[in-house]
Amino acid sequence: MTATAPDAAAALAGGSQPLLQVEGLQKYFPVNRGIIFQKQVGAVKAVDGLSFNVNKGETLGVVGETGCGKSTMGRLLTRLLEPSGGSIRFDGRDITHLSRAGMRPLRKDIQIIFQDPYSSLNPRHTIGTIVGAPFRLQKVQTDSGVKKAVQDLLALVGLNPEHYNRYPHEFSGGQRQRIGIARALALRPKMIVCDEPVSALDVSIQAQVINLLDDLQDEFDLTYVFIAHDLSVVRHISDRVAVMYLGKIVEIGDRISLYEHPMHPYTHALLSAVPVPDPVKESKRERILLTGDVPSPLNPPPACRFHTRCWKAQAICKQVEPPLVQIQPGHEVACHFPEERVLV
Amino acid sequence: MTAPLDVEPSALSADPDAVTNAESSKAVEGRSLKQIAWMRLKRDKVALGGAVVIVLLILIAVFAPLIVKALGHPPNDFHEDLLDPTLLTPKHKYGGINGSYLLGVEPVNGRDIFSRIVYGARISLLTAFLATVLSVTIGTVLGITAGFFGGWVDGLISRTMDILLAFPLLVFAISIGTVIQTANGAVLGLSGTSLSVATLIFIIGFFNWPYIGRIVRGQTLSLREKEFVDAARSLGASNGHIIFKQLLPNLAAPVLVYSTLIIPSNILFEAALSFLGVGVRRPTPSWGSMLSDAVATYSIDPIFMIVPGVALLITVMAFNLLGDGLRDALDPRAGR
Numbered sequence: 001m002t003a004t005a006p007d008a009a010a011a012l013a014g015g016s017q018p019l020l021q022v023e024g025l026q027k028y029f030p031v032n033r034g035i036i037f038q039k040q041v042g043a044v045k046a047v048d049g050l051s052f053n054v055n056k057g058e059t060l061g062v063v064g065e066t067g068c069g070k071s072t073m074g075r076l077l078t079r080l081l082e083p084s085g086g087s088i089r090f091d092g093r094d095i096t097h098l099s100r101a102g103m104r105p106l107r108k109d110i111q112i113i114f115q116d117p118y119s120s121l122n123p124r125h126t127i128g129t130i131v132g133a134p135f136r137l138q139k140v141q142t143d144s145g146v147k148k149a150v151q152d153l154l155a156l157v158g159l160n161p162e163h164y165n166r167y168p169h170e171f172s173g174g175q176r177q178r179i180g181i182a183r184a185l186a187l188r189p190k191m192i193v194c195d196e197p198v199s200a201l202d203v204s205i206q207a208q209v210i211n212l213l214d215d216l217q218d219e220f221d222l223t224y225v226f227i228a229h230d231l232s233v234v235r236h237i238s239d240r241v242a243v244m245y246l247g248k249i250v251e252i253g254d255r256i257s258l259y260e261h262p263m264h265p266y267t268h269a270l271l272s273a274v275p276v277p278d279p280v281k282e283s284k285r286e287r288i289l290l291t292g293d294v295p296s297p298l299n300p301p302p303a304c305r306f307h308t309r310c311w312k313a314q315a316i317c318k319q320v321e322p323p324l325v326q327i328q329p330g331h332e333v334a335c336h337f338p339e340e341r342v343l344v
Numbered sequence: 345m346t347a348p349l350d351v352e353p354s355a356l357s358a359d360p361d362a363v364t365n366a367e368s369s370k371a372v373e374g375r376s377l378k379q380i381a382w383m384r385l386k387r388d389k390v391a392l393g394g395a396v397v398i399v400l401l402i403l404i405a406v407f408a409p410l411i412v413k414a415l416g417h418p419p420n421d422f423h424e425d426l427l428d429p430t431l432l433t434p435k436h437k438y439g440g441i442n443g444s445y446l447l448g449v450e451p452v453n454g455r456d457i458f459s460r461i462v463y464g465a466r467i468s469l470l471t472a473f474l475a476t477v478l479s480v481t482i483g484t485v486l487g488i489t490a491g492f493f494g495g496w497v498d499g500l501i502s503r504t505m506d507i508l509l510a511f512p513l514l515v516f517a518i519s520i521g522t523v524i525q526t527a528n529g530a531v532l533g534l535s536g537t538s539l540s541v542a543t544l545i546f547i548i549g550f551f552n553w554p555y556i557g558r559i560v561r562g563q564t565l566s567l568r569e570k571e572f573v574d575a576a577r578s579l580g581a582s583n584g585h586i587i588f589k590q591l592l593p594n595l596a597a598p599v600l601v602y603s604t605l606i607i608p609s610n611i612l613f614e615a616a617l618s619f620l621g622v623g624v625r626r627p628t629p630s631w632g633s634m635l636s637d638a639v640a641t642y643s644i645d646p647i648f649m650i651v652p653g654v655a656l657l658i659t660v661m662a663f664n665l666l667g668d669g670l671r672d673a674l675d676p677r678a679g680r
Contacts, residue, residue, distance in 0.1 A: 078578050104580040112578045120571035124377065124593035137579045167376055183575065 018053035019091060019191060019223050020077070025050040026085035027072050031298065044297050046072040048247035049086065051324070054191070059217065059224040061238030061255070063231055063270065065294055069247040070227045071115070074195040077225060078112045079103050091190065108138055111184035115196040117176035121168040127154070127179055128164040134186035153182040157212060174205035178212065185216065191223040198233060210237055231274050235259055240330075243267050246297055246305040249324060253331030263327055263338040265310050304336065312337050377674075381597075384673040391669020397662035405465040415446060416459035420627050423454035431644065439647025447651050450634075451641045457648065460629035461655050467618075467630045468659065471544045472610040478549025480603050483556030484595070490557070491564025492587060502561070505554035514616075517547045521622025540625040544617060548610050556602055563598055567591050597674040604667035608660040615656055631656050 028043035047069040054060045064070050075081045077088060079095060087096045095106060114120035121130055131153055132146045142149040151161035157178040168176055177197060184192050194213065198206040214237060216222060228234050234241055235255060242252040243266065251264040262268055269288040276282045290309050295301050301308050307317040316336055324334040385391055404411060412419065426440055427433065432452045434440030439448030439457070447457040490501035524543045534542050567573070568591065576590050617623035618632025626633060631652040638649035 075574070080574050080577055100580075107578060107580040110578075112575070114571040114575060116571055120575055122572040122590055122594070124596075126376075133576065133581075134579050137576070137581050137585065169377070170375070180575075183579075 017092060019056040020054040020225070021089040022053070022077070022086070023051050023089075024086035025073070025076060025083055025088060027069075027076055027081060028084045042298055045247050045300055046297055047076060048300070050244075050247075050249055051086075052242055052249060052252055054223055054225060056190070056223055057217075057221050058239040059226050059237055061234035061241040062225065062227045062244060063229060063234050063241065064244035066229065067294055067297070068244045069297070070229075070244055071195050073244075074112065074193045074225065074227050077193050078110050080112070104138075108140075108187040109190040110193070111187070111189040111191070112193045112195060113177075113180050113184045113197045116200055117173050117180060118200075120180050121176055123168055126165050126167055127159075127171075130168070130179060131182045131186060134183060138187060140187060149186070150182075153186055154179075156185070156216075157182045158208075172205075173201050174209060177201060177205075177209055181209075181212065181216070185220070188220060189222070191225065193225045193227070195227050196229065197226075199228060199230065206233065213237065231270060243270065246294060246300050248305060249334065250306065251331075251333045251335075252324070253328075253333075257328060257331045261328075261331075261340045263331070263333040263340060264306075264335045265312055265337075265339075266306050304334075306335075312339075377597075381670075381673040385669055388669040388673065391666050391673070394662040394665030394669065397658060398666060401465055401469060401659055401662070404462055405469045408462045408466050411462050412456075412459045416462070417445070417456040419455065419459040419463045419629050421455065423449055423456070426454045427451065433641060433645045434647075439645050439651075441647065448647050450637070450648060451645050452637075457634075457651050460634060461631070461651060464629045464631045464634065464652065464655070465659075467541065467624050467628065468611050468614060468656075471541060471548065471614045471624075472607050474545045475549035475552065475610045475614075476603055476607050478545065479552035479606065480556055480599060482550070482553035484560050484599055486553070487557040487560025488564050488587060488591065488595070491561040492568055492583070492591065498561070501557070505557050508551060508554045511551060513547075513551045516551075517617055518620060518622050520547060521617055521620075525622060525625060537625050537628045540623065540628075544614055544623055547617075548613050552606060552610070555606070556599065559598055559602055560595055563595055564591060567594055601667060601671045601674060604663060604670055608663035608667075611656070611660055611663070 025047055026045075026049055027047040028045050030040045031042040031044060032038040033041045050073060052060070062070050062073065072081065076083050079088075079098065083096055087094060089095070090106065090110060093106075095103065098106070125133075128147065128150050131150045134140070135142060135146045135149060147164065151164060154161045154163065159175060159178055159182070163171075168179070171179065177200075181197075197213070198209050201209060210233060213224070213226075217224060224237070226234060226237055238255050240253065241255055241258045242249050243258075243264065244250070245266050251258065251262065251267045258267065259271065262271055265288075269290050272286060272288040276285055288311075292309050295305070295308055301318075303319050303321045304310070304313070304317040307313040310317065314336070320336070322334045322336045324332045326332050327338055417423070423445075426435055426445070426449050428435050434449050434451065434454070436442065440454075441448040445456055445458065447461060449455065450457060450460070486501050486505075490498040520543060521540075524540055527539070568586075573586055573590055576586055581590075614623060615630070615632030615635065618630040619636040621633070621636065623632055624630040634652040635649060635656075638645075638652070642649045
């Protein structure tokens with residue numbers, strides 16, 4: 001967990017060092033009042049102290065309710081946003097506060113796939129322009145021209161290469177998401193942040209896109225940070241899963257360990273909401289209904305942020321913040337009263 | 345009523361052909377939003393009519409000397425022999441309209457109205473176009489700057505726009521116009537008619553940019569939050585790339601529509617200023633000053649008032665119809 005002399009460590013460990021190391025990552029959005037003399041009256045603590053690693057070639061799934069800071073985290077990792085605190089190391093290099101120019105060469109290695117396939121493609125550009133943009137912006141020379149490279153990419157993601165001259169409005173949501181994937185893939189990145197890549201798609205299309213992402217991972221040895229709110233999607237694609245609540249990770253662990261032996265009460269509640277495709281089990285399924293809304297990240301509850309909605313909350317939960325501790329190998333939980341619970 | 349009937353069959357018969365042709369020649373050729381808008385516009389006969397009238401007007405303005413040479417008399421020549429010596433109104437019926445004087449002659453001095461209308465089109469269109477270009481340029485540049493960079497830049501530009509919009513434009517225009525009308529000698533190397541036209545263009549153009557600036561700023565604010573901007577950023581795009589390659593193409597449609605809609609209001613503003621006697625310096629013909637001259641004799645010689653009035657009406661309506669048609673054609677939500 002501790003980041004020490006990255007280059008030396010990488011050399012010694014021979015690539016066993018995590019590709020992405022995140023330590024205490026924070027993003028506070030200031031809230032200002034006043035027209036001319038603005039003063040800061042508060043901050044939205046969208047992401048408040050995230051620490052995790054992502055190893056090369058693995059998929060880290062990130063789940064959580066709307067507004068828990070998942071997408072902010074994705075934008076911090078790709079440095080579309082400037083972190084307020086903490087550090088991000090990519091491939092042994094600190095990229096936390098790199099300037100735009102310093103970040104530019106690294107953009108080849110870190111890419112992002114967006115949630116909304118309708119707003120992530122410029123309606124005035126052809127598919128050729130959109131998918132060719134990475135080559136032009138990064139001034140990458142291709143063997144046989146940008147057009148050929150774009151057509152290869154389109155074929156790779158299952159689109160007709162002849163659609164080179166078409167415009168985004170001529171495609172369906174699933175096809176548009178494939179275009180977004182082709183663009184992210186163009187420069188052969190090491191890591192792709194997938195920011196809810198399938199939540200805007202029909203269920204039948206979701207499966208196609210997920211399988212495409214899976215195949216591409218095998219083919220190009222990609223590392224994914226896969227953000228979603230759909231637990232079954234995350235279960236399907238992830239090697240490890242992190243559960244976020246109000247800007248913090250409450251539980252992180254191997255997929256099987258986390259889904260079959262969840263420890264945190266919030267994870268219990270989330271998993272209990274997933275329907276089971278078996279009528280007998282489904283009828284016996286115990287559902288944990290959380291009461292109330294997610295508290296405002298403008299003024300999050302002290303100590304354990306989940307205590308306002310937790311049925312196990314005790315006095316200590318309101319006073320001491322539970323650290324993320326390892327309970328089993330590869331399974332960390334931030335709770336004073338972790339408990340394994342059989343859900344089905 | 346026959347127009348839709350005429351349109352539909354041709355559109356229906358044309359479309360399958362186009363599709364099969366496209367498919368046979370080149371498997372898939374995308375249709376850009378521009379092409380789709382053009383197709384929609386071609387089906388809108390009213391807008392197309394407006395466009396035809398505008399093209400005709402432009403041709404008339406450009407070839408004014410040739411037209412007048414062929415069909416009229418020099419615009420500033422007096423023809424007092426055609427006037428009633430006591431009333432100083434045209435001797436003949438209908439304001440003196442005949443084969444030689446196509447739209448009659450002016451009262452008092454007997455100038456050829458046709459020639460003056462033709463030359464007046466030059467002034468009208470020139471001031472309106474150049475003023476529009478000026479305000480669209482300033483408005484687009486400052487609107488994008490304000491919307492894209494935000495913060496104090498946005499504050500400064502937005503407050504400037506507020507001040508300009510609250511400015512008593514007509515009063516200012518009249519006073520500036522009066523000063524320029526009475527100015528002797530050259531200002532900035534311009535004098536006489538060109539000076540008054542340049543002043544008009546500056547006043548109309550400069551005080552109109554906040555309208556387009558606000559539209560562009562608002563559009564930019566919503567566009568810069570779109571994920572395709574983030575996508576460009578995540579590929580290492582510079583601000584210049586984002587502004588010129590990502591945002592500007594999306595702003596072209598609203599800017600174009602708004603431009604066609606402010607041209608007619610600029611034409612009317614020029615006419616109003618000339619009507620008030622602070623526009624184009626006499627004797628250069630202008631539709632507004634002709635209307636103003638006609639006020640004195642409208643009860644005896646109504647033709648002199650009707651002719652420039654109708655010219656203004658046709659011009660303004662043509663621009664408005666084209667503008668409406670363009671707006672419909674470029675609106676992505678109009679599902680035709």
